[in-house]
Amino acid sequence: MRWEFGRRSDNVEDRRGRNVAGPVAGGGIGVIVLALIASFLGIDPSVVLQPDTTVSDRPTSDAPRTTSPQEDKQxxxxxxxxxxxxxxxxxxxxxxxxxxxxxxxxxxxxxxDSGCGYAKSATGPFYCPADQKMYIDLSFYDDLQNRFQAPGDFAQAYVIAHEVGHHVQNLLGISDRVRALQSRVSEVEANQLSVRLELQADCFAGIWANNAQRTRQILEQGDIEEALNAASSIGDDRLQSQSRGYVVPESFTHGTSAQRVRWFKQGIQTGDPAQCNTFKTARL
Incomplete structure (x- = not known):
């Protein structure tokens, strides 16, 4: 991916190395959002959410720690x-x-400490609609390469673009409508709505890739394959199979590997957000 000469954003908030003391999210939107994130990564939610416990007994500090050249490059x-x-x-x-x-x-x-509650790095990258911020511990990229077998800079870019997709959904009111519907249906139906929301975020990530290539020619050979591999590696069916040895489709919240690949491709091939309406199609 040709990124070195790109513009740098002014919207990055660097809190690396700061100590945080306080309770891990124990209720409300924090639990809901972070539990969904845990399922995204195929980990035990208890690793992420520990009600009524303390994150750290150390005093908080605003002094950033020394970072390595590799971390600074990321x-x-x-x-x-x-x-x-x-x-x-x-x-x-x-x-x-x-x-x-x-x-x-x-x-x-x-x-x-996010607007959705306290979260550990085991949560993985996530978007918090309450404060309209995305959060990432850059060590996740090591997991992406080693645990999920999805190396490459464009795979890493896909992760950011997917979370930005959730922000777009929030701005368009899609997320609010989905949450309202989820509160009135069964758990299985709520999961199905979550799948459609996540697949649309994958499609929106593809929209970014299409636009970036068309206007700024960022892609190099193999980049698309890296993103498709990343999308496939974090499908519900693959994650459940790896962690449990079997899959439970009714519990899917993000979609299968094939579905995630399909909707990312839909975005990158069309470049049209109108083609990302996962809520108006029978075939995911």
Missing amino acids: ADFVSVVLADTEDTWNDLFRQMGKTYVEPKLVLFSDVV
């Missing part, structure tokens, strides 16, 4: 990707007669 990379999504969605929102509100991207280490 921070620089995500800043460029974020800036590129800003350019893409500012342009697309203008075409829709709307104003795009750029989200913040928070870099953290180990634990973070």
Whole structure:
């Protein structure tokens, strides 16, 4: 991926190395959002959510720790990707007669205090609609390469673009409508709505890739395959099979590997957000 000469975003908030003391999210939107994130990564939610416990007994500190050159390069990379999504969605929102509100991207280490509650790095990257910020511990990229077998810079960019997709859904009111529907249906039906929401975010990630390539020629050979591999690696069926040895389709919240690949491809091939309406199709 050709990113080194890209614009850097002003919307990156670097909290790496800061100590955080406080209770892990124990109720309300924090639990709901972070539990969904845990299922995204195929981990035990108790690793992420520990009601009525303390994250750290150490005093809080605003002094950032010393970072390695590799960490600084990753921070620089995500800043460029974020800036590129800003350019893409500012342009697309203008075409829709709307104003795009750029989200913040928070870099953290180990634990973070978000608008959706306290979260550990085991949570993985996530978007919090309450404060319109995305959160990532850059060590997740090691997991993406080693645990999920999805290496490559474009795979890493896909992760950011997917979370930006959730921000777009929030701005368009899609997330609120889905949450309202989920409160009135069964758990299985609520999961199905979550799948459609996640697949649309995958499609929106593809929209960014299409626009970025068309206007800035960022892609190199193998980049698309990296993103498709990442999408496939975090499908519900693959994650459940790896962690449990079997799959429970009724519990899926993000879609199968094939579905995630299909909707990312839908976005990158069409470049049209209108083609990402996962809520109006019978075939996911």
